[in-house]
Amino acid sequence: MDETGGVSYKHVLVPTDGSKAAKRATEQAVELVKESNGTVHALYVMDMGDASFVAIPSDIKETRQRLEKKGRAFVNEIEEQAEESGVNCVAVVKSGIPENEIVEYVHENDVDLVVMGRRGRSDPDKPLIGSTTKRVLGQTDIPVRVV
Template sequence: MYDAVLLATDGSTPASRAFDRAVTLAIETGATLHVLSVVDVGDLDPFTDADIDAVDELLRDAAETAVDDAAERAREAGVDVVSTVRVGVPHREICAYADETAADVVVVGTHGRAGLSRALLGSVAARVVRTSTVPVLVVPPV
């Protein structure tokens, strides 16, 4: 049914819950699990040029750790894994990667924000749902 399952992760608790679902899908369908983390270019905006290299390195390290941890756990579960870190606008990079890899489904966690908090902060998961050309499985925090 699926050849490629894309897990978008930032290493958070909601992403960990999404990991469980993505691995289950990959195991049940024999799919390759693509683990992607996106360094959000928006996170670099508030910093001066002097700080930007250090912040960029920290953000890249965090993304690499999230991807490496998920990939290792998936391999331990017997799943074939491809891991990638990108820099850009998260929902755009997730959707572009899904298209490039012919992913059959994108799995993302959500922090479960609602109301004003969600409106002000936005939601990567919601944006992926709106812009993805493939089905998106959104895993709630509970």
């Protein structure tokens, strides 16, 4: 708790897919961390399982490079926004199953809070809460703020 009686978060994770919801989550995460002089962790997970369905084996390396470049751009946006607000930021691009990598990152980096969009780019029928968000909620015991 901080001096005002509110909860203070030192390490806040923002998983991103570059969606509008992820950008709104970033705004909230940066404000929360600014108050506590903490660190925002920006994470993009390359879902190579999806890539293997759309790319022929000889194109996997190229697909991976393209996804990594896209992910780097997404986390760099968060990093720039954090730096403009005077907030520390760690920007990471990983490969794997998004919800598993998010939960693993939480535990490996002592994350206090996850702030994520309620649905991202990969939810075409736009449910109230996206599948990745729903699975993260079910797999972690730390607070998750859904934006």
